[in-house]
Amino acid sequence: MDSANTKLLAEQSSSRKQRKITFIISLIILFTIIISSIVSVLLILKHKAESESLLALATPAEAIRAVCSLIHAPPSCSTSILWGFQSINYNTSNSPSNNISPSQIFALSLLVTYKELANLNSDFHKVIPKAKVSSRNIVSLRRCQNLTRDSLRLINQSMISVGISPKDEIFKDLERVGNLKNWIKTADENLKECLDELKLDQERLIFGTNFYLARMKRGVLVSRQYVITSSMILEEKDVILDMFYNPIHIHTVLFNIMLSTSGFDFSLVFFPSQYLVLLFLLCLFFRLY
Structure with a gap:
């Protein structure tokens, strides 16, 4: 009888340990996905900021006005x-630059x-x-x-x-x-x-x-x-x-993008929600240990 109980407890312990390992692996995978999504979004924003150099986006009229305004x-x-x-x-050309x-x-x-x-x-x-x-x-x-x-x-x-x-x-x-x-x-x-x-x-x-x-x-x-x-x-x-x-201080451009109407709405939803999910996962992870 004791042998049967011991075996049952061992199986239950092994089962719990297996579920715990599975859950931890799932948490790690989910954690990795969230981190990857945040990094991807930041890279997209960085690429957008880098593309926003004056030469890349401005028409000649806008570029000239920017220079005249600067001086x-x-x-x-x-x-x-x-x-x-x-x-x-x-x-000088039929197809103007x-x-x-x-x-x-x-x-x-x-x-x-x-x-x-x-x-x-x-x-x-x-x-x-x-x-x-x-x-x-x-x-x-x-x-x-x-x-x-x-x-x-x-x-x-x-x-x-x-x-x-x-x-x-x-x-x-x-x-x-x-x-x-x-x-x-x-x-x-x-x-x-x-x-x-x-x-x-x-x-x-x-x-x-x-x-x-x-x-x-x-x-x-x-x-x-x-x-x-x-x-x-x-x-x-x-x-x-x-x-x-130059992209004129990337962190400044990123900040300006995030403060724009569409950027602010997206940032307001995306980053806080990702932060809360990460916080929840970390709490679960430490509680399991």
């Missing part, structure tokens, strides 16, 4: 550079700056013969014309150095970047000197602001803003390149 340029920055992109793109690079944006900023300076130089040719101002003012206008012409030459030299459709590798050429900075800086200084002279002449006028002086001052102001925009793009080239080609 705090006026609205004319994006509209003028986009115009330059469209004019070159459609003139949908991509634009930082170096191309910089080259386009030089192009629109050159066109603006060329128009300003042409205006000086028209205005000087018509300007009914003192000989002193005529001298200032002619000096401004010479300064504008020199700025035009320097920007043209910069365009030749960069090319129409450059590669981003130009930013790694320290000698070329140094030359570009010097040329653009000198072009800006020329226009600043011109502005100072025109402002001084306006203050000397007895009968208010002369129309021609005011007109040329506005033109120089606009042209100088274009030059400053090109200068700022060159100065911020590293930040712009990072914005285009």
Whole structure:
């Protein structure tokens, strides 16, 4: 009788032990599945974040606006550079490109700056013969014309150095970047000197602001803003390149994705539920031991 009871208890103990092992294995499998699903979701989100570099998703217009916004340029920055992109793109190809690079944006900023300076130089040719101002003012206008012409030459030299459709590798050429900075800086200084002279002449006028002086001052102001925009793009080239080609701090992008409307709803359901299930499984696992 005792032998039968002992055998029965041994069988029951063995059966319980077998069920316990089976249950533990099931817990481990379930635990592995949950962990795998969480890792898979995080990898998907990471891939989405990495694909959200500016170059991968943005249209040329969006990329140009992002660059102009980064350097705090006026609205004319994006509209003028986009115009330059469209004019070159459609003139050189029947199937226009949908991509634009930082170096191309910089080259386009030089192009629109050159066109603006060329128009300003042409205006000086028209205005000087018509300007009914003192000989002193005529001298200032002619000096401004010479300064504008020199700025035009320097920007043209910069365009030749960069090319129409450059590669981003130009930013790694320290000698070329140094030359570009010097040329653009000198072009800006020329226009600043011109502005100072025109402002001084306006203050000397007895009968208010002369129309021609005011007109040329506005033109120089606009042209100088274009030059400053090109200068700022060159100065911020590293930040712009990072914005285009790097996923901009993956953890930040992941966080932004999870806070988006669809991402937040999914995260609110998925991650807490997985966490609770894992917690429950761990409690069961430790209780069995």
